Amino acid sequence: MSCIMFDVYADELKKLNVDRSSGRAKPHKVCLLFAVFDLIEDKQIRDNRILLNDELKLRFTHYFNKFRADGDRDNPYLPFFHLRSSSFWHHKLRSGVKYNHKYSVSEKSLNTYIEYVYLNEDLFALLKSEKQRNALRQCLSENFAELGDQFRRWAVEIGKSEKTAKNYVSALKTTMPNWMKSLGHDTGSIFELGSLAEFKSLEQKLRETSIFQERDFTGKRMYSAALKAYGDFLSDTTQVQLQEDIDYILKDETKTVTEKSVLVKARIGQGKYRQDLVDLWGKCALTGFENRDFLIASHIKPWRDSSEAEKLDKYNGLLLVANLDRAFDKGYISFSDSGEILISEELEEYTKLGISSSGNLHMHQESREYMLYHREMIFR
Known part of the structure; x- marks a missing residue:
């Protein structure tokens, strides 16, 4: 070509x-x-x-x-x-x-x-x-002309307040690029970096500067939080982790074509794995919402950390509506052994996402070890 x-x-x-x-x-x-x-x-x-x-x-x-x-x-x-x-x-x-x-x-x-x-x-x-x-x-x-606007909406969607989201945008668009310019690096808005690799390279340089370390300390780590959030945003919207996981599966010469197909579908929450979760939960595990077009099948213990058996185990999965799935995947919510919802202090305006502090799901006994991993390793 x-x-x-x-x-x-x-x-x-x-x-x-x-x-x-x-x-x-x-x-x-x-x-x-x-x-x-x-x-x-x-x-x-x-x-x-x-x-x-x-x-x-x-x-x-x-x-x-x-x-x-x-x-x-x-x-x-x-x-x-x-x-x-x-x-x-x-x-x-x-x-x-x-x-x-x-x-x-x-x-x-x-x-x-x-x-x-x-x-x-x-x-x-x-x-x-x-x-x-x-x-x-x-x-x-690139059709989304201003990544800053897109990032602000994304931050609010995952539970940040409008004020926090706007502070992050200002820090990424103006404040931190100005620090780099003062050190002789002609850096424009960080939102001009649509590539996760480019962003990671700049982030590393920024974090090593004394001005960043000083201002981040006096600013109660707000600048670190802004950088982490933008990295999460780029990873989320470009599906980098998903692509890496699928690539790993497809390159595994020990797997047959059929085995690879099953694993790929399980990784993206489709195929038999999704049907297993539909059979197990029937509806959104937390809200009871039943329209399956809006339900996302995802792992409790992340795919990248799971064994071969755990990746296909239906008890290592939840069926959730999209906003709850994202909050769970990012560690902003988790669940106790009895199914009570746990909400991270970092999720500032969770009620706007339709999340209730009184939420509760039926925790299957077989899911408890997976949820324990989520609470200890993913929950913020």
């Missing part, structure tokens, strides 16, 4: 025709393409046929919950239809439907007239390469 074709698609994905009528980039098209990238990576899309199925909708919702703002609706049908304005996204109409037939963005219309979507073959070939896929994923992220 020529570098020229990669550059063509990289440029188009950076400048995706997204809806900016509200004064900011709506996340729908980017989230749907992220979902497609994931399903190609997971080998659920193998032959350039993108179906409007439950797997695609679930992954869309996963990303949409990360990037949404007030007023945004979780509607995958919008981008599935409107991405046809891009040069690479094509609707394959069902047999008997004429190409000049008018069909709309509604779920009924799309299911009636569209058999599947296919991409340009050269783009699909690029997306089958992990290196190229990750590079194009980064290009997509």
